[in-house]
Amino acid sequence: MSTHYIAGAWQAGQGEALESLNPVTQECLWSGRAASAEQVEAALQAARAAFPAWARRPLEERVGVLERFAEVLKVRADA
Numbered sequence: 101m102s103t104h105y106i107a108g109a110w111q112a113g114q115g116e117a118l119e120s121l122n123p124v125t126q127e128c129l130w131s132g133r134a135a136s137a138e139q140v141e142a143a144l145q146a147a148r149a150a151f152p153a154w155a156r157r158p159l160e161e162r163v164g165v166l167e168r169f170a171e172v173l174k175v176r177a178d179a
Contacts, residue, residue, distance in 0.1 A: 107146035
């Protein structure tokens with residue numbers, strides 16, 4: 101499963117294993133892997149490189165992107 105979006109690409113975590121358990125039944129609801137230290141560093145470098153272009157966008161455009169993200173998040177909340 102690819103759960104980490106780094107530098108424009110989805111990647112599988114290479115760090116420690118993670119599980120989310122139902123607190124009543126202890127059934128595994130989700131499992132995956134955390135990002136490795138190298139993946140975290142790559143994500144930080146990508147974010148720093150992307151920031152200047154993002155900051156140059158007009159405020160209204162940036163707000164629009166975030167509002168659209170919020171809409172998509174609400175639609176997919178159950179997933």
